[in-house]
Amino acid sequence: MKALEKSKAAEGLWMIDAPVPEIGPDDVLIRINKTGICGTDIHIWNWDDWAQKTVPVPLITGHEFAGQIVEIGGNVEGLQIGQRCSGEGHLIGKTSRQSRAGKFHLDPATRGIGVNEQGAFAQYLRLPAFNVVPLPDEISDDIGAILDPLGNAVHTALSFDMVGEDVLITGAGPIGIMAAAVARHVGARHVVVTDVNQARLDLAAQVADVVPVNVANEDLAPVISRLKMKQGFDVGLEMSGNQRALDQMVEAMTMGGRIAMLGIPPGKSPVDWSRIVFKAITIKGVYGREIFETWYKMIAMLQNGLDVSAVITHRFGVDDFEQGFAAMKSGQSGKVVLDWT
């Protein structure tokens, strides 16, 4: 089968001919139709410090996928050959306190497909049946291939009650944009999205009814008064990983504001803790998706009017994967989807 592999400890990914994976009794084999390129895949392509410390070579990369079940292990019940599916790319253990309490997304023994284990950038993927998420007919393979990052957006956005709240999202990357669409969908009042990249702010405004603010040349204070907010934002979703964005967010929050942080700052980030204390701000770190509550909620929302399809800006056949990665690296794209069929 075709597969995109990190074959050696150097920049790039390589298309190889790999054996179709063999499945165990608790697994399924999925024929991959579409995959999404993630920021994580760019880190792996670039072979940065994080990738060098985390990713074994050789490894088939990729973790955002949609496909169809073509083989089922002997112990597996409730899934059929031909079933369209996506799936949770975090492979969890079952013995930790967190897993035994049903908080699977907090299992410290989690391993990621395409990061620690063979991934989804391939014509076939072996996945534990536990991780499979069946796709209803109305969810296309394109959307199925971006449910992993949509799940990050949904998990973060649903961290705090947003009904009628004024919401600030820092970072109009694909995840920030999808979180903005979710905030709108669940009934936030104002949704302000910041970035320093105008193309991405324009895309955010195209995907959802938001107030885009380019913080390279506009401050948030005039936006807060223009929108007639009394003090500032009620809920903040940090989705840039940029420390200036977090600083600006803390400044723009109301007393008792709540911040959910998905963005990963590079290294240690100086924070004015006294301001957080005096504003009585709650900060929640967000990792991955809730397994499987986030999946349930996002599929239900997609079936009831949540539309994030415009966040996919580029589609390529898998033989043109280099163009796909170039589009992602350009900073001018939303999600980039590769077609494996």
Ligand code: NAD
């Ligand atoms: P991305 O890199 O595509 O988007 C980040 C955006 O932030 C970019 O558009 C960038 O221009 C913008 N930005 C830079 N400086 C800014 C500033 N000062 N103010 C506002 N915006 C600014 O990332 P993405 O794929 O959308 O992911 C969002 C973040 O979430 C990243 O930091 C990513 O590493 C992180 N992430 C975390 C998890 C998790 O489980 N915690 C999972 C996936 C992604």
Ligand code: ZN
């Ligand atoms: Zn991803």
